[in-house]
Amino acid sequence: MRNLFLFIWKHHIFILFLLLEALALYLIIKNNRFQNTGFINSANVISGNVLGLYSEIREYFYLRKTNQLLVEENALLRSQLEQSFIKKPILYKADTNYTQKYIFRTARVLNNSVNKRNNFLTIDKGKLHGIEPEMGVISPDGVVGVIKDVSDNFASVMSVLNKNTVVSCRVKKNGYLGTLIWEGGNPAYGTLNDVPRHASLLPGDTIITSGASAIYPEGILVGFVETASLEDGDNFYTIRLRFSTDYAKLTHVYIVKNLMSQEQKMLEKATQNDN
């Protein structure tokens, strides 16, 4: 027993080192799982408030640009109003086709990064505003990410620029499915995989979300094909994709609540269990 204490005393620095590293590793691994509510994230009270103050100052420099974006979007939305269409008498039917599926909420971006391998955003809406993990986040220009952690007033968003983010996409003109990942490096370009060989693709083709994942609505802009290469014997294209959103300049985003995601997930889970 005495020897044990002597041993511990002799190596106490090394043991302390191992303990602290183990704690750090525990935090990393815990955080890598998608759904958790760790304390060490930018959505907690201290960091949320500091970053909030900072972004308020920073936003003044982007006011002109933001205003322009909002005006453009307003115009777009106005064009979709009921008044913008020719009225035809429709017989109202209590049909599920007319129930609302998505609700959008706005939020301000408090903190944002594009320079890391795994990038996150912090936004100023949280649990009290009805934000929950796994909701989609979009900007007027396209997809942004998925809600990861929520606190009462803040939430952190796993950006598309993250190794754990996968977005299910579709080529707009012919409907072929693909999956978007980001391989690090330049924050303006992503990689689109799994588009089959027989799909015809040209540079500049529009890529949109497929709506398969119950996170984003269908048809949200993702980006444009920059180059699509096909090696001999490959069954799938390797596509370099230019994002439609400039992730370095995000100031306002929309959070998408899918009112039917629970239903879709339960069904998919039941199907999987049967197999």
Place this chain on the structure above:
Amino acid sequence: MTIDIFKNIALFFVLVSLQVLLFNNIQFSGYVNPYVYILFILSLPFRTPSWLVLILSFVLGLSIDMFSDSAGVHAAACTFMGYSRSYILSAIKPRDDYDETKTPSIKDMGFAWFVTYAAILTLLHHFVYFYMEVFRLSEIFSILLRVILSSIFSLLLIIFSQYFFSKTGASKK
């Protein structure tokens, strides 16, 4: 003694805010991210006991993690750096040992000594940090490039800040 403690506490907060509000937003072509906050670990006085260096490094890393959503990655890198510090210090010991009242800085130890010391520890920290961040074998080389480029950039900023914080600086040596 007491004034040293207050000076270091102040340095802690200054460096964390600078890192979070300024340096985290700097990026060139997705490869260069300077992490200047490690200057805090570098400039702890020689007489700081090893266990305190370890714990301070861990807390420093955790504070940065809290602001940059990297949960534990900075903490792991900083703890490793804090642990290596005593070994590096004894490896590059000057002939007449360290003056316990001094701190590892350009002002006290001279330019060449400080650059060696800071370069080794910065590389170690960045190495652990970038590999921990990705945690994946397939990107080994692109990460190595990030480690080297970011280390150079951080080191330049660290050396620059040495002249900035103490105006009399290295001119005495």
